[in-house]
Amino acid sequence: MSSHVTLTLNPAFRVAPVRRRTFGAFVEHLGRCVYTGIHEPGHPSADADGFRTDVLELTRELGVSSVRYPGGNFVSGYRWEDGVGPVDERPARHDLAWHSSDPNTVGLDEFMTWARKAGVEPMYAVNLGTRGVQEALDVLEYANAPAGTHLSDQRVANTGASESHDIRLWCLGNEMDGPWQIGHKNAEEYARVATETARAMRMEDPDLELIACGSSNAQMETFAAWENTVLTEAYDVVDMISAHVYYSEKDGDQASFLASADDMDYFIDSVVATADHVRAKLKRDKRIMISFDEWNVWYQHRAESRPPSGDDWPVAPVLLEDIYSAMDAVVFGNLLISLLRHSDRVASASLAQLVNVIAPIMTEPGGRAWKQSTFHPFALTSRFAKGEVLQVTVEAPTFENQRFGTSASADAVATWDEESGDLALFVVNRDASGTLELGVDLGAFGDLELVEALTLHHEDPYAANSADAPDTVAPQPNSSVALDGGRLTGELPSISWTLVRLARATS
Structure with a gap:
């Protein structure tokens, strides 16, 4: 059974430029993300600094633009100075957030070495849970100040290089509205410490980009009221407010899970409305943008999401190591569509996380690395968006689901590079009931030629990749897609994600 979906787009109707920071990721000292993830001395692929070059290669292939570090919940109890200086003198600490131990083998300097090798921009989070203004100023001085101060000279001595780390993106804490957070604060308490921290950091470097904590998710009782309070206090000294969200199939409700991007759209629109309310209230010209610095599918x-307990405080335990299915990858790709279509207000985003922990890249200690199903929509969108x-109007049949009532069977976004003539369409069929017949009038773009069409789909929506079968779920050429006289047609199988690439005709 098939139905029709029609996409309407025109190069004159634009949302915003594609932002490279949309394709950020997240490395937290959680589970095996750092240890046996990005860093494993003694691994056959390890370089002189102990970093797995197989993971570095996959990170570059994934197209990651920026990486948030070192947390996450972890940062609210973290002492940054434990992770610098001679490795054999660093203290091991209990991480209360994930009931684990951290040997502090990897810290700020090691992360910056890895970031340079991976070609990513660093986003650094400061501890506003157990610490505050002074800690933020200290790590800023250590990271960014030119040689000649107490802490910058320590950096030079530790790294052997005079150049600063020059970190421009800074998170003012993490999920401080969450009762699970070490040093949890109410909105007024957090607004005050975030504002004072931002003001002090700008005295050291006025050109930093600073991100205040928004609500941990849209289901928090204080959602929107929290953003209102925080931005009313901090509006003049911050640039962005964070948003976090995770989705999963719950209680067999496949239909609602497939429609998850509807909720992300609502979340973003609500944060924008709240930020703009504060802007009007304060009579300011600048607009606060969104840093969607945690998003993913997470069960x-x-x-595997339950941390150790009792007297067990292991180093790098197996935690949050979700194995992703074909359906997970389709939902994941749809979330990227939502982020792109809100590029006018989402200035940065970070997929949580990069390796092993709810991640597109998996590793075996001492062994193989492979791509999860979610690797592919991210890598292809990062590469070709x-x-x-562009604004895209979607006309499609609908399907019923418990959470949202009625949702469109298809969703899409497009990007257009006027200079090169490259046009990319990202389309999902999120209905489990059948194929959608795609129709798109591309006459407004002039003469185009079809470059390729790739579809991620599996007859078993719960099929997944593994180290032994790493290509079970991967995009395949979609031979049904054709371009004739400016009209694009093709078939989108049920529960699928598709990329269609077109270019200015050469003859």
């Missing part, structure tokens, strides 16, 4: 109810994000 929080599964056993260029130029301007």
Whole structure:
């Protein structure tokens, strides 16, 4: 059974330029993300600094633009100075957030070495849970100040290089509205410490880009009221406010899971509305942007998401190691579509996380690395989303689901690089009931030629990749897609994600 979906787009109707920071990721000292993830001395692929070059290669292939570090919940109890200086003199600490131990083998300097090798921009989070203004100023001085101060000279001595780390993006804490957070604060308490921290950091470097904590998710009782309070206090000294969200299939409700991007759209629109309310209230010209610095599919109810307990404080335990299915990858790709279509207000985003922990890249200690199903929509979108994000109108049948009532069977976004003539369409069929017949009038773009069409789909939506079968779920050429006289047609199988690439005709 098939139905029709029609996409309407025009190069004149633009949302915003594609932002490279949309394709950020997240490395937290959680589970095996750092140890046996990015860093494993003694691994056959390890370089002289102990970093797995197989993971570095996959990170570059994934197209990651920026990486948030070192947390996450972890940062609210973290002492940054434990992770610098001679490795054999660094203290091991209990991490209360994930009931684990951290040997502090990897810290700020090591992360910056890895970031340079991976070609990513660093985003650094400061501890506003157990610490505050002074800690933020100290790590800023250590990271960014030119040689000649107490802490910058320590950096030079530790790294052997005079250049600063020059970190421009800074998170003012993490999820401080969450009762699970070490040093949890109410909105007024957090607004005050975030404002004072931002003001002090700008005295050291006025050109930093600073991100205040928004609500941990849209289901928090204080959602929107929190953003209102925080931005009313901090509006003049911050640039962005964070948003975090995770989705999963719950209680067999496949249909609602497939429609998850509807909720992300609502979340973003709500944060924008709240930020703009504060802007009007304060009579300011600048607009606060969104840093969507945690997003993913995450099955929080599964056993692998439960941290150790009691007297067990292991180093790098197996934690949050979700194995992703074809359906997970389709939802994941749809979330990227939502982020792109909000490029006018989402200035930065960080997929949580990069390696092993709810991640597109998996590793075996001492062994193989492979791509999860979610690797592919991210890598292809990062690679081919260029130029301007275009408005796309979707006309499609609908399907019923418990959470949202009625949702469109298809969702899409497009990007157009006017200079090169490259046009990319990202389309999902999120209905489990059948194929969608795609129709798109591309006459407004002039003479185009079809470059390729790739579809990620599996007859078993729960099929997944593994170290032994790493290509079970991967995009395949979609031979049904054709371009004739400016009209694009093709078939989108049920529960699928598709990329269609077109270019200015050469003859």
